[in-house]
Every structure is written in C-alpha cells, then in structure tokens.
Amino acid sequence: MASKVIHALYTDDDVLMQAVKDTRKAHYHIGEIYTPFPVHGLDKAMGLAPTRLAITSFMYGVVGLAVSIVMMNYIMIEDWPQDIGGKPSFSYIQNMPAFVPVMFELTVFFAAHLMVITFYLRSKLWPFKQAENPDVRTTDDHFLMEIDVENHSVEELSKFLQDTGAVEVNLVDKQE
Amino acid sequence: MYTLPNKLKLFAIIFMVVGALGMVVGLMNAPGSKEEVKEMLANQEAHHGDSSAHAEDVHHDEEHVYHLYHQLQNRPWSAIYVAAFFFFMIALGALAFYAIQHVSQAGWSPVLFRVMEGITGYLLPGSIIMFLLLALSVFGINHIFHWMDPELFNPESEKYDYLVAGKAAWLNTPGFLIRAAIYLAGWNLYRYFSRKYTLKQDEVGGTHWFKKNIKISAAFLVFFIVTESMMSWDWIMGFDPHWFSTLFGWYVLAGMLVSAITVIAMVTVFLKSQGYLEYVNNSHIHDLAKFMFGFSIFWTYLWFSQFMLIWYANIPEEVTYFVSRIEDYNLLFFGMVALNFVFPLLLLMNSDFKRVNWLVIGTGIIILVGHYIDVYVMVMPGTVGASWYIGIPEIGAMLFFFGLFTYIVFSSLTKAPLLAKGSPFLEESKHFHY
Numbered sequence: 001m002a003s004k005v006i007h008a009l010y011t012d013d014d015v016l017m018q019a020v021k022d023t024r025k026a027h028y029h030i031g032e033i034y035t036p037f038p039v040h041g042l043d044k045a046m047g048l049a050p051t052r053l054a055i056t057s058f059m060y061g062v063v064g065l066a067v068s069i070v071m072m073n074y075i076m077i078e079d080w081p082q083d084i085g086g087k088p089s090f091s092y093i094q095n096m097p098a099f100v101p102v103m104f105e106l107t108v109f110f111a112a113h114l115m116v117i118t119f120y121l122r123s124k125l126w127p128f129k130q131a132e133n134p135d136v137r138t139t140d141d142h143f144l145m146e147i148d149v150e151n152h153s154v155e156e157l158s159k160f161l162q163d164t165g166a167v168e169v170n171l172v173d174k175q176e
Numbered sequence: 177m178y179t180l181p182n183k184l185k186l187f188a189i190i191f192m193v194v195g196a197l198g199m200v201v202g203l204m205n206a207p208g209s210k211e212e213v214k215e216m217l218a219n220q221e222a223h224h225g226d227s228s229a230h231a232e233d234v235h236h237d238e239e240h241v242y243h244l245y246h247q248l249q250n251r252p253w254s255a256i257y258v259a260a261f262f263f264f265m266i267a268l269g270a271l272a273f274y275a276i277q278h279v280s281q282a283g284w285s286p287v288l289f290r291v292m293e294g295i296t297g298y299l300l301p302g303s304i305i306m307f308l309l310l311a312l313s314v315f316g317i318n319h320i321f322h323w324m325d326p327e328l329f330n331p332e333s334e335k336y337d338y339l340v341a342g343k344a345a346w347l348n349t350p351g352f353l354i355r356a357a358i359y360l361a362g363w364n365l366y367r368y369f370s371r372k373y374t375l376k377q378d379e380v381g382g383t384h385w386f387k388k389n390i391k392i393s394a395a396f397l398v399f400f401i402v403t404e405s406m407m408s409w410d411w412i413m414g415f416d417p418h419w420f421s422t423l424f425g426w427y428v429l430a431g432m433l434v435s436a437i438t439v440i441a442m443v444t445v446f447l448k449s450q451g452y453l454e455y456v457n458n459s460h461i462h463d464l465a466k467f468m469f470g471f472s473i474f475w476t477y478l479w480f481s482q483f484m485l486i487w488y489a490n491i492p493e494e495v496t497y498f499v500s501r502i503e504d505y506n507l508l509f510f511g512m513v514a515l516n517f518v519f520p521l522l523l524l525m526n527s528d529f530k531r532v533n534w535l536v537i538g539t540g541i542i543i544l545v546g547h548y549i550d551v552y553v554m555v556m557p558g559t560v561g562a563s564w565y566i567g568i569p570e571i572g573a574m575l576f577f578f579g580l581f582t583y584i585v586f587s588s589l590t591k592a593p594l595l596a597k598g599s600p601f602l603e604e605s606k607h608f609h610y
Contacts, residue, residue, distance in 0.1 A: 054527070085488055097484050
C-alpha cells in the first residue's frame with residue numbers, strides 16, 4: 001500500500017526541535033525523523049515511549065551474575081578443587097571473595113553485550129542492511145522530518161512546514 | 177535570606193542536650209578502677225547463677241581484668257571520637273566536593289554553592305573539637321590510641337612492642353599534634369578564603385574573584401589529597417598500629433565524599449521543601465543522586481579491594497584487622513557493607529528514582545547510617561575490642577554531634593543569600609536539565 005508523506009528538511013537541530021513541538025501541537029502525525037547525530041531531547045519532544053533498554057540491561061546483568069556463580073562453582077569447587085594460598089576450595093561460600101571479580105566482570109559483560117545486541121535487533125540493524133534514510137543528506141548535515149499526509153490538505157501542510165523553518169518540503173509516495 | 181526556623185533550632189538544641197547527657201552518663205559509668213571491673217565480672221557470674229562451674233576461673237586472671245578495664249574506660253571516649261569524626265568528615269568531604277566544583281568550573285552546581293558552604297560551616301567547630309579530642313589523647317586524659325603508651329617504645333619494658341617502636345618516626349605524639357594542626361589549618365584557611373571570595377564575587381561580579389577562587393581551590397585539592405590520606409593514617413589507622421593498608425586514605429575519602437554528597441542532597445531537598453532554592457530543579461537532585469550512587473559503588477570497590485587482597489594473602493599482621501572485625505563485629509561489619517552497597521545500588525539504579533525526593537532522602541539515611549557504622553567499625557576494634565555495645569554513650573555522642581551539626585549548618589546557611597548570584601555559570605545552572 002502506498003501512502004503519501006511529506007519530507008521536511010532542516011539544517012539546524014534547534015530549529016528542528018521547535019518544528020517538532022509545533023507540528024505536534026498542530027496535530028500532524030510525525031512518522032519518523034532522520035538526523036545525522038543523536039539530538040538530545042528529541043525522543044521526548046516526539047512523544048516516544050521511554051526506552052525499556054535499561055530494564056533489559058538490568059536483567060542481562062542478573063543473568064550474567066547467575067552464570068558466573070554457577071560457572072565458578074562448577075570450575076573451582078565441583079570439577080577441579082585446588083588448594084590456592086592455603087585455601088582449599090571445597091566450600092563455595094568460604095572461597096566466594098576470590099570469585100567476586102569474576103562475578104563483576106561477567107555481570108558487566110552480559111549486561112553490555114546483550115544490551116547492544118538487543119539494541120541492534122530492536123532497531124532492525126544487521127550487517128548488509130540497506131539504509132532506510134530516504135535522503136542521503138541526513139548522513140551529512142540535514143535533518144529530515146517525515147509527516148504523514150493522511151487526510152490533511154497538502155498545500156496547507158507544506159505552508160505550515162515552511163513556516164517552521166524547513167529549507168525544503170517534498171511530497172513523496174511511500175512504498176510499504 | 178534564609179532564617180533559622182525556631183522549630184529546627186529547638187530540635188537541634190534538644191538533640192544536643194539529650195546527647196550531652198548521654199555522653200556524661202557514659203563517662204561517669206566507665207569503671208574508675210580495676211576493682212570495679214572485678215566486681216562487675218563477679219556480679220555477672222552470680223547473675224548467671226552457675227558460679228560453681230567456674231570455680232577455677234573466679235580468680236580471673238589479672239591480664240583479662242586489666243584489658244577489660246582499659247576497654248571499658250575507652251568506650252565512652254571512642255563513642256565521642258566516632259561521632260565527632262563522622263560529622264567532621266561530612267563537612268570536610270563537602271569542602272572537597274565544593275572545591276572540585278570550582279576547579280572543574282561546573283555549570284550545573286552554582287545554585288547549590290550556598291548549601292555546600294553552609295555544610296562546610298561546620299568545618300571550623302568540627303576541627304576545634306577534633307583537635308581537642310586528639311590533644312586529650314596525647315596528654316593522657318584518655319587512652320584510645322594504644323600506641324601513645326610510652327612503654328611500647330622502651331626496650332627495657334616488658335610491654336616493649338618491636339613493631340610499634342619501629343614506627344616511632346611517624347608514631348610520636350609531638351609529630352601527631354603538629355600534623356593535625358597543619359591539616360586543620362590548611363583546610364580551614366581554604367574554607368575561609370573561598371567563602372570570602374564567593375561573597376566578594378556576589379558583590380562586585382565580573383570574573384576576578386571567580387578566577388582567584390579557582391586557583392585557591394586547585395591548590396587546596398592538591399594539599400587535601402595528601403593531607404587527607406595522612407589524616408586517615410593518623411586519626412583512624414593509628415587505632416590498629418600494627419596494621420597498615422596502602423589504600424586506606426582512599427577508602428576513608430570515598431566514605432567521606434559519599435556521606436558529604438548525601439548530606440548536600442538531603443539539605444537541598446529539605447530547603448526546597450521549605451520553599452527556598454527556587455532555581456533548584458529535579459535535575460540537580462538527579463545529579464546529586466548520581467554522585468551518591470557512584471561514590472557508593474566506589475566505596476564498595478575500595479572496601480572489597482582492601483578486603484580481598486588481605487584475605488587472599490593471609491599475612492598474619494595484615495589479616496588481624498579483619499579477624500577482629502569478623503569475629504567480634506560480624507553483624508556490623510557485613511551489615512554495613514550491605515547498607516552501603518546493596519541499598520544504594522538497588523534504590524538509586526533507576527534513573528527516575530533519582531528524581532524522587534523521598535527516595536533520595538530514604539536512601540540518604542541508609543547511606544549515612546551505613547557510613548556511621550563504617551567509622552564505628554574502623555575505630556572500635558582498636559580501642560574497646562570485643563567489649564563493644566551500642567548503648568547510652570554511643571547513642572548520646574551521636575545525638576549530640578547530630579544536633580550540633582544541624583544547628584551550625586543551618587545557622588551558617590542564614591549568613592548569606594541562598595543564591596550565589598555572582599557566579600558566571602549561574603544562568604547555566606538555573607537552566608540545567610537532564
């Protein structure tokens with residue numbers, strides 16, 4: 001299904017931020033925004049739901065902690081107990097301080113790596129992925145706001161976007 | 177201008193009076209002679225009602241009585257020392273944090289400068305009290321510093337202690353007092369001039385006093401990091417004169433900073449709730465809570481680094497420190513690690529929680545209790561050994577110094593407008609948002 005969208009291009013992130021606020025106030029629907037760099041506060045201005053990435057990261061950290069506990073118990077206590085520094089490792093709890101650095105590292109490792117992988121999956125990024133930017137200039141110095149036309153008048157909408165400071169306004173047929 | 181509410185004044189005075197009574201009772205109840213200790217032990221046994229079973233121990237070997245006598249005599253003094261040091265350390269930590277704000281030319285914090293200056297207002301009274309306490313130990317009024325016994329340095333004496341005598345170049349009473357005077361003078365001079373310069377800055381504006389403040393703050397930080405470390409050896413590590421730890425200065429510093437930042441956050445939230453500090457928004461609280469979280473983790477890192485290396489190496493003269501704490505102070509020693517690590521970790525991890533005032537206050541109370549116990553567990557094993565107890569002397573000293581601290585901090589807040597209006601970064605700070 002093809003839908004009509006309008007691409008409004010901006011050259012300044014502050015102008016873009018104000019345009020986003022005005023556009024939402026005028027009850028137009030912003031489909032997506034493409035920027036050359038992360039714009040601080042843009043997600044809030046667009047009204048996006050807060051990220052749940054932090055929660056997944058916490059859970060991954062807990063998984064990492066659990067893995068390290070089980071792993072050190074298997075390696076150092078069950079499978080091959082050794083006497084290191086006069087501390088024979090027959091008891092997990094008595095040798096626990098020696099395992100804390102491992103627990104810490106694996107917690108960080110799991111939390112960081114799995115969080116990044118989750119982020120890639122959630123943003124649909126993988127190797128050889130085709131870029132989604134509709135305009136190559138958004139990788140350089142332009143900011144692109146995509147607004148759904150829906151049943152608004154194209155002329156009125158274009159006029160409105162020009163007034164918000166857009167340097168270019170294009171009507172595009174979007175292939176889904 | 178902030179005026180000291182009468183209720184707060186009354187509250188602080190009540191704490192001081194009750195606390196002072198507790199301290200006096202504690203000092204009066206300390207045994208005056210070895211005979212009293214013997215009598216006490218006999219009573220305890222009679223109380224248990226099985227004195228016959230202990231018939232052969234009844235003569236209580238003299239050494240035990242001697243030790244117990246000294247420990248019980250040390251107890252009220254140690255309790256006062258812990259409380260005096262804890263509140264002094266908050267003022268000192270706040271001063272260091274304040275100096276860091278100047279040197280880094282932080283843009284977020286100028287609206288909090290007067291809160292920090294209010295807290296460092298306790299530095300001078302706290303310094304005088306600390307110096308008096310140290311002087312009392314040096315002049316033999318109390319014996320909480322074991323190494324101050326001259327017999328330990330006398331090869332003829334049967335109490336001669338080879339290890340302590342070897343440290344005579346550092347562990348000697350004139351040096352101890354001179355060093356204390358140098359540290360305290362340096363810190364107080366910085367506090368005096370920095371405060372003077374910010375007030376001047378408010379008056380005349382421009383950047384002249386601002387730049388001067390940066391310079392003295394940088395000089396202070398260099399002086400501070402060296403003297404703070406030496407202070408921690410003198411004033412705390414000295415309680416266990418055989419033992420040493422190379423990261424002890426950092427450990428004390430971490431506890432000091434996290435307590436100080438917590439108090440800054442709590443005073444800020446309190447003043448905000450009273451309708452002052454109109455420019456402080458929840459992003460400032462968020463930043464302070466981030467520091468509370470970060471320094472709690474840093475403190476735990478140092479606690480564990482110190483513990484694990486000594487535990488693993490298991491060298492007798494190093495490991496005694498932890499043996500006495502784990503055997504005699506088990507609950508306090510591990511409990512305070514949980515208070516200082518697990519609670520801040522879980523309560524302050526969530527970004528949104530750092531903006532919730534009551535959560536910051538609640539976690540702050542846990543952190544302060546935890547670090548009070550930390551100081552307690554650093555001092556007590558070296559002074560009272562296993563004869564510790566949390567009773568009237570300990571609670572009295574804590575209440576007294578809490579009252580004094582509250583009174584002085586809030587009355588020094590009244591001495592200048594709560595907004596440091598001359599700071600060149602004030603606009604940035606007012607509009608700070610995260």
